[in-house]
Amino acid sequence: xxxxxxxxxxxxxSGKSTLGSMLCQRTNAKIxxxxxxVTENSLDSADDDEQCLALIQSLAAEVSxxxxxxxxxxxxx
Numbered sequence: 001x002x003x004x005x006x007x008x009x010x011x012x013x014s015g016k017s018t019l020g021s022m023l024c025q026r027t028n029a030k031i032x033x034x035x036x037x038v039t040e041n042s043l044d045s046a047d048d049d050e051q052c053l054a055l056i057q058s059l060a061a062e063v064s065x066x067x068x069x070x071x072x073x074x075x076x077x
Contacts, residue, residue: 002056002059002060002062003059003062003064003065003066003067004065004066004067005059005066005067005068005069006023006029006066006067006068006069007068007069007070007072008020008068008069008070008071009071009072016070016071017031017033017070020068020070023068024068027066028064028065028066029064029066029067029068030062030064030066030067030068031067031068031069031070032058032067032068032069032070033070033071034055034069034070034071034072034073034074035071035074037054037055037058038051038074041054041058048073048074051074055072
C-alpha cells in the first residue's frame, strides 16, 4: 500500500522546505526532496520515466503513512 502523498510546488526560495518541515512536525509525515532523492540514488543520468519508477518503488517500501514530496516534477512542460 502506498502512503498518502502531498506535493509542494513553487519557485526557488519561496519557503517550500520550511513549510514542508513545519508540516512534517505537525502531521508526523516524512519529507522527500525529489532532487536529493535522484542524486542519492544515482539517477541523475536516468530519464524521467526511470526516476519516477524508482520513486514509486521507494514509496511502496516506505513505512511512513504520509509523505510530503518537494520539487516534483523536476521539469514542467
